[in-house]
Amino acid sequence: MSRLPPGTLMQRAAAGLAAACGTLMHGTYSRRLTVLTGSGDNGGDALYAAARLARRGAGVTAVLLNPERAHPGGLAALRRAGGRALTADTPADAKDADAAIANAHLVLDGIVGIGGTGGLRPAAAHLAHAAHQARASVVAVDLPSGIVADTGEVPGEAVRADATVTFGTYKPGLLIDPAAEHAGALRLIDIGLGPYLPDPELEALQHSDVAALLPTPSGESDKYRRGVVGVVAGSERYPGAAVLAVGGALRGGAGAVRYVGPGAAAVIARYPETLVSAGPPAKAGRVQAWVVGPGLGDDRAARQAVEQVLASDVPVLVDADGLRLADREQIRRRTSPTVLTPHAGEAAALLSADRADVEAARLAHVTRLAAAYDATVLLKGSTTLIAEQGRPVRVNPTGTAWLSTAGSGDVLSGLTGSLLAAGLAARDAASVGAYLHGLAGREAPVPFGAHELADRIPQVWRSVHPRT
Numbered sequence: 001m002s003r004l005p006p007g008t009l010m011q012r013a014a015a016g017l018a019a020a021c022g023t024l025m026h027g028t029y030s031r032r033l034t035v036l037t038g039s040g041d042n043g044g045d046a047l048y049a050a051a052r053l054a055r056r057g058a059g060v061t062a063v064l065l066n067p068e069r070a071h072p073g074g075l076a077a078l079r080r081a082g083g084r085a086l087t088a089d090t091p092a093d094a095k096d097a098d099a100a101i102a103n104a105h106l107v108l109d110g111i112v113g114i115g116g117t118g119g120l121r122p123a124a125a126h127l128a129h130a131a132h133q134a135r136a137s138v139v140a141v142d143l144p145s146g147i148v149a150d151t152g153e154v155p156g157e158a159v160r161a162d163a164t165v166t167f168g169t170y171k172p173g174l175l176i177d178p179a180a181e182h183a184g185a186l187r188l189i190d191i192g193l194g195p196y197l198p199d200p201e202l203e204a205l206q207h208s209d210v211a212a213l214l215p216t217p218s219g220e221s222d223k224y225r226r227g228v229v230g231v232v233a234g235s236e237r238y239p240g241a242a243v244l245a246v247g248g249a250l251r252g253g254a255g256a257v258r259y260v261g262p263g264a265a266a267v268i269a270r271y272p273e274t275l276v277s278a279g280p281p282a283k284a285g286r287v288q289a290w291v292v293g294p295g296l297g298d299d300r301a302a303r304q305a306v307e308q309v310l311a312s313d314v315p316v317l318v319d320a321d322g323l324r325l326a327d328r329e330q331i332r333r334r335t336s337p338t339v340l341t342p343h344a345g346e347a348a349a350l351l352s353a354d355r356a357d358v359e360a361a362r363l364a365h366v367t368r369l370a371a372a373y374d375a376t377v378l379l380k381g382s383t384t385l386i387a388e389q390g391r392p393v394r395v396n397p398t399g400t401a402w403l404s405t406a407g408s409g410d411v412l413s414g415l416t417g418s419l420l421a422a423g424l425a426a427r428d429a430a431s432v433g434a435y436l437h438g439l440a441g442r443e444a445p446v447p448f449g450a451h452e453l454a455d456r457i458p459q460v461w462r463s464v465h466p467r468t
């Protein structure tokens with residue numbers, strides 16, 4: 001801001017916002033736009049954008065939450081363009097304000113942006129509620145008011161938007177649930193901040209990033225050089241978990257999958273290419289990474305298997321029952337990478353916290369878990385996050401709620417373990433595993449069973465990396 005004439009960034013933001021709204025309303029003439037206006041610069045962006053739309057023929061009503069502190073330049077511009085302003089808490093205006101929201105084609109949420117703290121105050125919450133009830137599309141300016149921009153938490157009432165037009169850079173709250181669910185479709189407006197932004201605290205891989213990380217065999221390759229992944233999963237009671245984890249592992253780029261446990265007959269029946277050993281893991285042949293835990297149960301053999309795998313000197317992925325059985329100090333002492341893949345309930349148990357608190361504050365909890373275990377942690381659920389101490393947290397941009405089906409986590413752990421065996425760093429293996437798994441969930445015809453996810457991986461692999 002200090003390098004540019006005053007107001008330049010706001011004008012850039014308003015121009016981008018007006019263009020996006022014009023597209024969303026399919027034009028401006030005879031369109032009715034209502035602007036919910038707070039007292040900060042977020043309201044200023046909204047008012048200047050509305051003034052541009054009013055000049056192009058839209059009928060604009062601004063509802064001011066705090067008239068004395070409404071952005072003066074923005075309000076003057078709106079009035080010059082023929083827009084009208086109402087005061088939210090004046091009884092004479094309140095009815096007109098409700099009508100303007102109910103009859104609008106589009107409602108702009110300019111209540112608060114990155115300066116907001118806490119949930120919406122009552123007057124703002126009333127307008128947000130009215131907008132949600134109305135037929136209008138709701139477009140949030142920079143972010144849906146009431147969410148925490150930096151964390152994705154929603155501490156109270158918040159706007160529910162159909163789309164969010166955000167400026168300069170994505171905010172964590174637009175990418176992490178529960179806040180991300182309030183944002184709708186995202187549109188980023190470049191206002192020239194790029195060269196001046198600090199390193200991100202949160203990052204999301206794109207197709208090209210994933211393509212560059214995918215393991216590809218070369219002329220020198222043989223099955224051992226490609227990496228062998230060992231899978232310790234399943235039990236007499238849950239043989240299916242072994243099949244699903246091996247199914248994921250066979251599609252993750254390792255050269256061979258070695259299965260250790262009581263589910264060998266079921267595994268071989270479905271995947272004859274699997275190498276099987278009766279166990280325990282310490283007696284099985286050499287592997288380049290282990291996956292331990294899905295459907296393992298919690299008897300003595302299971303406990304011993306987890307301990308032996310953690311005692312190895314190769315990367316280990318611990319999932320499901322493995323998370324309950326693993327000793328925290330043993331994980332902290334390991335010198336090879338460890339990846340933990342809890343869902344919110346398992347993460348809560350590991351941290352002695354409440355599941356609901358984990359789901360309400362995913363970023364804080366995944367970060368805490370990575371520090372407490374000195375491990376790479378992939379927290380599953382409506383938003384998947386991958387944390388490792390000292391590195392930006394990764395948020396997975398793929399996925400669908402259809403993935404919440406029994407056994408889908410088993411496929412993910414096999415897949416991710418295979419990427420580890422193929423030589424990816426722990427954080428990359430977890431991010432790429434979640435990315436492909438989430439794409440498979442989007443591509444598979446719904447409703448699907450977890451084994452269909454595994455079958456879908458080669459197709460999404462090729463869609464990410466067409467030359468394979």
Ligand SMILES: NC(=O)C1=CN([C@@H]2O[C@H](COP(=O)(O)OP(=O)(O)OC[C@H]3O[C@@H](n4cnc5c(N)ncnc54)[C@H](O)[C@@H]3O)[C@@H](O)[C@H]2O)[C@@H](O)CC1
Pocket residue numbers: 001009010013038039040041042043045111112113114115116117118119120121124141142143146167191
């Ligand atoms: N910083 C920048 O580089 C740019 C910022 N811009 C805009 O400026 C916004 C930030 O503006 P401000 O820092 O003025 O802050 P905001 O406009 O986000 O909000 C601050 C105001 O809202 C009130 N408020 C805070 N929490 C509230 C709550 N829970 N319920 C009701 N009212 C509440 C406060 O009293 C304060 O006056 C950004 O989100 C963006 O829209 C853009 O104009 C582009 C450039």
Ligand SMILES: Nc1ncnc2c1ncn2[C@@H]1O[C@H](COP(=O)(O)OP(=O)(O)O)[C@@H](O)[C@H]1O
Pocket residue numbers: 320343379380381382383384399400401402403404405406407408409410411412437
């Ligand atoms: N609401 C949701 N939206 C998107 N993905 C979800 C949702 N709920 C669960 N998932 C994903 O589905 C998978 C479920 O894994 P998990 O909880 O381990 O189930 P299981 O133990 O039955 O295999 C994970 O990849 C998780 O991220």
Ligand SMILES: [K+]
Pocket residue numbers: 042109110111112113140141142143144145
């Ligand atoms: K807003």
